[in-house]
Amino acid sequence: MEKLQKPKFSPKNQNINEGLNPLYTTLGIMWIFLGRSFPSLKIKKTLKIIKKGLQLFEDQLKYDLELPDCLSYQALINEKYLKKKHWIYADYMATISSLPLLYNIQEENIIQEAIIAKTAIGTSTKLLDNINDSIQTTDEAISSLKEFEKSMIDVNYEVPRIYSIPTNMNRGVNSSYVIANWVPKILVRSNAPKMQNIYEKDVKKLINGQIDSLQHKGLRDSKEITIDTFLTSISEKSIGDVWVDIDLCFMEDGLGKLDNNIFKNLTELKKGYSWIFKSSLIYDDVQDIYTDIKENAVNSALLLGLKKEVITYENINQHEPDNIIKKLNESNTLNDTISLADMLFIKGIRHIEKISETNTDIIDWKALLLSFRFVRLFNLRKILIRNKNTETFKLFLASIQDLNKIEEKIPDHILNLNKCIEPIII
Numbered sequence: 294m295e296k297l298q299k300p301k302f303s304p305k306n307q308n309i310n311e312g313l314n315p316l317y318t319t320l321g322i323m324w325i326f327l328g329r330s331f332p333s334l335k336i337k338k339t340l341k342i343i344k345k346g347l348q349l350f351e352d353q354l355k356y357d358l359e360l361p362d363c364l365s366y367q368a369l370i371n372e373k374y375l376k377k378k379h380w381i382y383a384d385y386m387a388t389i390s391s392l393p394l395l396y397n398i399q400e401e402n403i404i405q406e407a408i409i410a411k412t413a414i415g416t417s418t419k420l421l422d423n424i425n426d427s428i429q430t431t432d433e434a435i436s437s438l439k440e441f442e443k444s445m446i447d448v449n450y451e452v453p454r455i456y457s458i459p460t461n462m463n464r465g466v467n468s469s470y471v472i473a474n475w476v477p478k479i480l481v482r483s484n485a486p487k488m489q490n491i492y493e494k495d496v497k498k499l500i501n502g503q504i505d506s507l508q509h510k511g512l513r514d515s516k517e518i519t520i521d522t523f524l525t526s527i528s529e530k531s532i533g534d535v536w537v538d539i540d541l542c543f544m545e546d547g548l549g550k551l552d553n554n555i556f557k558n559l560t561e562l563k564k565g566y567s568w569i570f571k572s573s574l575i576y577d578d579v580q581d582i583y584t585d586i587k588e589n590a591v592n593s594a595l596l597l598g599l600k601k602e603v604i605t606y607e608n609i610n611q612h613e614p615d616n617i618i619k620k621l622n623e624s625n626t627l628n629d630t631i632s633l634a635d636m637l638f639i640k641g642i643r644h645i646e647k648i649s650e651t652n653t654d655i656i657d658w659k660a661l662l663l664s665f666r667f668v669r670l671f672n673l674r675k676i677l678i679r680n681k682n683t684e685t686f687k688l689f690l691a692s693i694q695d696l697n698k699i700e701e702k703i704p705d706h707i708l709n710l711n712k713c714i715e716p717i718i719i
Contacts, residue, residue, distance in 0.1 A: 321385055324667045328389065331660035333396035339388065342401065346384045346408045350416075353409070353475065354380075362455045363468045374465045375420050383415030384408065386668065387536075393661035394540045397654075398547035410479040410539045414532055417441075417472035420465065425507070426588060428462050434507050437466050442500040444470040445535075446493050448477040476539070485545035487556065492538035502529030506591050520596040524571075524713035527591060533570025537563055548655075561648050568641030568714065569665050575634035576672035579627055586614040594621060594630040601626060631673075632703045637714055638669055639700050 328334030354366045369375045387408040395404045421441055425434035444450045452467050452474075480489055506527045518527070541559055545551050551559065578585065578593045585592040586609070595617070598604040603624035608617055621627050642665060649658035 324389065324663075324670075328660055328663055331393070331657055331663070333392040333657035333660045334389065334663075338401075339392065342392070342405060342408065343385055343388045346388060346405060346412065347381060349405065350380055350384060350409055350412050354472070357471050357475075358468050360452070360467075360471070362452060362459065362464060363471055364461060364464045368461070369420065369465060369468060372461050372465065374423050374468075375416070379419050380412055380416045382671070383412040383419075386664070386671070387411035387415070389664040389667065390536075390661070391540050393657040393664060395543055395547070396657060399543055403543060403547070406479050406482070407539050407543045410476045411536055413472050413475040413479075414445075414535055414539070417469045418532055420472065421469040424462060424465055424469070426590065429466075431507055435504050437469075438500050438503055438507070440466075441470060441473055442496055444473040445476055445496045447474075448481045450474050450477070480539070480542055483542050483546035485542040487551055488538060488542040488545045488559075492535060492542060495534040495538055498529050499532060499535055502527055502531070506530050518591065518596065520593060520600050520710065521713045523591065523593050523596055524710060528571045528574055528714075531567070531570040531574055533566045533573075534563060536570065537566040558648060562645060565641040565645035565648070568637045568644065569668060571714070572634040572637035572641065573668060573672050575630060575637065576669070579630050579634075580672075582618060582621070582627070583614045586612070586617055593633065594627055597629055597633070598624070598626045601629075629704060629707055632707045633710060634672075635669075635699050636703050636707060636711065638665075639696050640711075640714065641665070642696060 325334070325336055325339055328339070329336045351366070358365045358369070364372065364374070370377065391404055391407050391411065395407060399407075421437060425437065429437065440453065444452075450470070452470050455463055455467070480492065483489070541563075544559070548555070575593050581590075582592060582594050584590075586595070589609075589612075595604070595609065598617075598621050599606070601624060603626055604617055604620050608620070618627075642662060645658075645662060645665070649656075649662075
C-alpha cells in the first residue's frame with residue numbers, strides 16, 4: 294500500500310476558541326448548497342427546518358430546566374457544562390440526516406419531532422460526558438450513566454430529588470436526565486413497536502459501552518485494554534445506533550408496519566450507520582489527544598501507539614502530553630489513527646451504497662450519503678484549525694472527493710484491524 298502522507302499534529306494551542314467558529318458556519322452553508330439538487334434537501338425547506346428546530350429546542354430547554362433540582366439553560370452555559378454550539382451542531386446534523394430518510398414518509402411536523410429527539414440525544418450525552426470526564430469520580434459517573442439509561446427509556450421517568458445540599462455538578466447531571474427524557478416522550482407518540490424495542494436495547498448497549506470506557510479509564514493502571522478491545526466493545530459508546538433508531542421509529546410509524554424485507558434492509562442500514570459513527574469517536578481521539586492524556590482517558594491513538602510499541606505504559610504514567618504526542622507524531626501513529634477512522638467511515642459508506650442499489654425509492658440515498666460525508670468533514674474541523682497548512686487542507690477536503698483515494702492510502706497494518714469492527718446489531 295502507498296505510505297500515508299498526512300500532516301503532523303501539534304499539542305500546542307489547545308485552548309481553541311470554543312464559540313461558533315466561522316469555519317463551521319461556512320461548512321454548514323456549503324453543505325446545504327451541495328444538497329440542493331436532492332429532493333429531500335431543498336435549500337429553503339432545509340433552512341426552515343434547521344431554524345425551527347433550534348428555536349423549539351431552545352424554548353424547551355429554557356422551560357423544562359427551570360426546576361429546583363436542575364441547572365437552568367443559562368446556568369449550564371455559565372458553568373461551561375454546555376455551549377450553545379453543541380445543540381446547534383446536533384440540530385444541523387439531525388436535520389440533514391433525518392430528511393433523506395423521512396421526507397417521503399412523514400409530515401414536516403413529525404420530522405421536526407424526530408430532529409428534536411436526536412438533538413436531545415446529542416446534547417444530553419455531551420452534557421453528561423463533560424461532567425463525567427472532569428468532575429465526577431468514576432463511581433459517580435457510572436451511577437449517573439445507569440440513571441441516564443432510565444431517563445432515555447422510561448416515558449414516566451422522574452428526575453431524582455437532591456436532598457443534600459445541591460451542587461452545580463449534581464444539578465447539571467439532573468439537567469442531562471431531563472433533556473434525555475424528551476426522547477421517550479417523543480417516541481411514545483409514534484406507533485413503532487419493532488423499532489422502539491430495538492431503540493431500548495441500543496440505549497442499553499450505548500450505556501454499557503460508556504461504562505466500559507470509564508472502567509478502563511486508567512490506562513496507566515491496567516494492561517487489559519487494547520485497540521482490539523476498544524473496537525469490539527468500548528466503541529459501542531457511540532450514539533450512532535440510537536440516533537438512527539429515532540428516524541426508523543418514525544419510518545415504521547409512517548409506513549404502518551415493517552415487513553421482513555424492509556426490516557432486513559433497515560438492519561443493514563444500521564450497520565453502515567454504526568461504522569460511520571464509530572469512526573467519529575476515533576477522529577475525535579486525534580483531536581482530543583492532549584486533553585485525554587491529561588485526564589487519563591481511553592484514547593484509540595494511545596492504544597495504537599502501545600500496539601506499535603512506540604510508547605509504553607511508563608510513558609503514559611509520566612503524564613507528559615507533549616512528549617507522548619511527539620512520539621506519536623514521529624512514528625506516524627496519529628496519522629494511522631485517522632486511517633483507522635477512515636477505514637471505518639468508508640466501510641460504512643460502502644455498505645450503505647450497496648444497500649441503496651437494491652432498495653426502495655422511499656429513501657433519498659444520495660442525500661443520505663452526502664450527509665455522512667459532512668460528518669467526516671465536521672470531525673476533522675479541529676485538526677484544520679490547529680494545523681493551517683496545505684496537507685491538512687487536503688485531508689479535510691478529501692471528504693467530498695473520491696473515497697478510493699483515501700482508501701488506497703490506508704496502511705496494511707490498519708486494514709488488518711478490520712476483523713475487530715463488526716458492529717453489534719440487535
